[in-house]
Amino acid sequence: MTLNTADDRIADLIRASVGIDVLRPIAERYLEEPRGRFAGQAGLLALPRTVEEVSALVRLASDEAVAVLPCGGGTGLVGGQVISDGPAPLLISLERMTAIREVYPTENVMIVEAGAILSDVQAAAEAVDRLFPLSLAAQGSCRIGGNLATNAGGVNVLRYGNARDLCLGLETVLPNGEIWHGLSRLRKDNTGYDLRNLLIGSEGTLGIITAASLKLYPQPAATGTAMFQVASPAAAIDLLAVARDQVGEVVSTFELIHRQGFDFLAEVLPDVRQPFETAPDWSVLIELGLPKGQDPIEALEALFSTANAMGLVDDGVVAQSETQRQELWAVRERIPEANRLIGSVSSHDISVPISAIPEFIQHGAEIINALGPFRINCFGHLGDGNLHYNVFPPKGQNRSDFAEDRLVVKQAVHELVHAFEGSVSAEHGIGRLKTDDLERFSDPAKLSAMRAIKAALDPKGIMNPGAVLKI
Template sequence: MTLKPADSEFLSRLSSHLDAGVLSEPEPRYLEEPRGRFEGQASVIAKPRTVQEVAEIVRHCHAASVPVVPYGGGTGLVGGQVKGEGVVPVVISLERMRHVREVFAKENVLIAEAGAVLETVQQAAQQADRLFPLSLAAQGSCQIGGNLATNAGGVNVLRYGNARDLCLGLEAVLPNGEIWHGLSRLRKDNTGYDLRNLLIGSEGSLGIITAAALKLFARPVCSGTALMAVPSVQAALDLLAITRDHVGEAVSAFELIHREGLNFLEETMPEVRQPFAERPEWAVLIDLGLGAGQVPEEMLEAIFATALERDLVLDGVIAQSEAQRAEFWTVRESIPLANRKIGAILSNDISIPISRIADFVEEGRGVLAKLGPLRINAFGHLGDGNLHYNIYPTKGENRNDYNHLIDDIKDAVNGLVHSYQGSISAEHGIGRMKAGELERYADPVKLAAMRAIKAALDPKGIMNPGVVLRA
C-alpha cells in the first residue's frame, strides 16, 4: 500500500473534526532524539486529550493512507519516535493524556493514561503507600505509554520484571481507528490471544497505547545499598549468587560498574563523589528491599564476609544513611551522562545468558582489540543479563575519527552477541536504528510471523512505518 502525505486538504478535513488546539505546527523538540542520530519530520503535531480524539485522528489517517508516528516522552535511543525519510507523517503526542485515572490500593493496581510521566506514576503509587517499581534514568521525562511501547527495563528488572511484567491491561487505538477497551485489572484472564502483550514492545507499529492498568507492590519497609569492588566479572556473578542465597528475592538491583565508567565520571563530571579512593577494575552496586524486622546493613555485612572468604570481593562500602545511599546511586546513574559527554563510537544494548557474561566480556575485549585502540565501557544490569556495551575512542580523540570503523565494530559486537545466543536489543527496542540487524539475526520464522501480524493489524502500513520491521 502506498503511503500519502498529509497535505493541506487532508489537514483541513482532519481539523474540522477536532477541537481547536489539538493540531499545531511542528516544533523542533518533536523531531529530535537524545543522541542526535536521527532527525524527524512532521506535517503537523496532534496533541489529543482523550482516547476518542486519538481514534478520530487515526481513523482519518487510515482512510487517507497517511503515516502516523506516536510520540511519548521522546527519550527513546533507537529512533522509534522520529521518521526522517519518506512520506511526511502526522505525529501524535500523548502528552495531554497524562492523568492517573484511578488507584485501587487494595488490588495493587493503578490506571494511568499513556502521557503520564513515569515519575508521576511512581509518586501516585507512593501516595497510596504502594510501589510502582519501574525505574529508569529518564523517569522525570519518559512517559508510561512509551515505556510500555518499548517494553522498558531499568534497574529493578531483576526483582520486578520489565514493563511488560508490570501491566495487567491496556486501552489502545488500533491502526483502523478502533478503540480496544482492554483495561483489565484481572491477574488471570485466559480468554484467547493476548493482545496486551502484542502491543507492548511493538513500538507503536501495531497501535497507540492510550492508558494502562499497572501492577503495584508493597513498599519495602527498609532498604540497604552497598558498593563492592570485585576482581572480575565472574566474581561479580558469584557474588550475585551469594547475595541471592542470603536474601532470596529481596535483591532489587545488582548493577555492574567498570573502571572505564568511573574514569569517564572523573573526566567529565568530577563533582560526582566516588566512594573508592582507588577506582577498582570492576564493582557492583547492590540494592536490597526488605520487610519488617530485617536489618539491611547486617545482611550486606554477611554477604560481604562470605564473599571475602571466597576471594570474591576486594573492598566494600555499605550505605549508612539515605544520603549515602543516594550518593551511590548517583554514581551509577551519572555514568550514562558521562558516556554521552565522552561520545561513543557505538553504543550497544545487549543481553547475554547470565552464566556466559564473563566469557563474553573477555572475548569481546580481544575481538575489538584487533580493530584498533578502543575503550570499552561494559556496565549495566548484571542481575538480568543486560549489558550496555559501549565503544569509545582513545583519550584525546573524537568519535568522528573512527567513522571508518563503525560498521566493523557493529558487526564484531553483534556477531559475538549472536554467537553467545544473546540479544542485540535488551531493553531499548529495535526502532529504526536496529531494524536491519533484526532482519540479519532474528529467527526467520519469527520474522515471518511478525510481518504477518503487522499485515493483519495494519494492512496499509500507516503505524510508525520503518520501526521494528523495515517498510
C-alpha cells in the same frame, strides 16, 4: 500501499472532525532523538485529550493513507520516535493525556493514561504507600505509554521484571481507529490471544497505547545499598548467587560497573563523588528492599563478610544514610551522562546468558582491541544479563575521527552476541537503528509471523512505518 503527506488538506479534515484546538505548531523537540543519529520530519502535530480523539485521528489517517507516528517522551535510543524520509507523517503526542484515572491500593493496581510521566506514576503509587518499580534514568521525562510500547527495562528488572511484567491491561487505538477497551485489573484471564503482550514492545507499529492498568507492590520497609569491589565478572555472578542464598529474592538491583566508568566520571564529571580512592577494575552496586524486622545494613555487612571469605570481594561501602545511598546511586546513574560527553564510536544494548557474561566480556575485549585503540565501557544490569557495551575513542580523540569504524565495531559486537545466543536489543527496542540487525539475527519463522501480524492489523502500513520491520 503508497502513503500520503499530512498536509494542509489533512489539517482541515482534522479541524472539521476532531476539533480546532487539536493541532499544534511543530517544535524542534518533536523531530529529535537523543543520540542525534536520525533527523525527523512531520507534516502535522496533534495533541489529543481523550482516547476518542486519538481514535478519530487514527481513523482519519487510515482513510487518507497518512502515516501516524506516536510520540511519547522522545527518550528512546534507537530512532523509533522519528521518521526521516518518505511522506511527512501525522505526529500524535499524548502529552495532554496524563491522568491517574484510578488507584486500587488493596488490589495493587493503578490505571493511568499513556502520557503520564514515569516519575509521576511512581509518585502516585507512593502516595498510597505502594511501589511502581519501573525505574529508568529518563524517568523524569519519559512517558508510560512509550515505556510500554518499548517494553522498557531499567535497574529493577531483576526483582520485578520489564514493563511487560508490570502491566495487566491496555486501552489501545488500533490502526483502523477502533478502540480496544482492554484495561483489565485481572491477574488471570485466559480468554484467547494475549493482545496486551503483542502490543507491548511493538513500538507504535500495531497501535497507540492510550492507557494502562499497572501492577503495584508493597513499599519495602527498609532499603539497603552498597557498592562492593569484585575480583571479576565471574565473581560478581557468584556474589549474586550468595546474596540470594542469604537474603532471598529481595535483591532489587545488581549492577556491574567497570573501571572505565569511574575513569569517565573523573574525566568529564569530577563533581561525582567516587566511593573508592582507587577505582577498582570491577564493582557491583547492590540494593536490597527488605520487609519489616530486617536490618539492611546488617544484611549487607553479613553478605560482604561471607563473600570476602570466599574471595569474591575485597573492599566495599555500605551506605549508612540516605545521603550516602544517593551518592552511590549517582555513580551508576551518571555513567550514561559521562558516556554521552565522551562520545561513543558505537553503543550496544545487548544481553547474553548470565553464566556466559565473563567469557563474552573477555572475547569482546580481544575483538575490539584488534580493531583499534578503543576504550570499552561495559556496565549494566548483571542480574538479568543486560549489558551496555559501549566502545569509545582513545583519550584525546573524538568519535568523529572513527566515524568509518562505527559499523565495523557494531557488526563485530553483534556477531559476538549472536554467537553467544544473546540478543542485540535487550531493553531499548529495534526502532530504526536495528532493523537490519533484526533481519540478520532473527529466526526466519519469527520474522514471517511478525510480518503477517503487521499486515493483518495494519494493512495500509500507516503505523510508524519503517520502525521494527523494514518497509
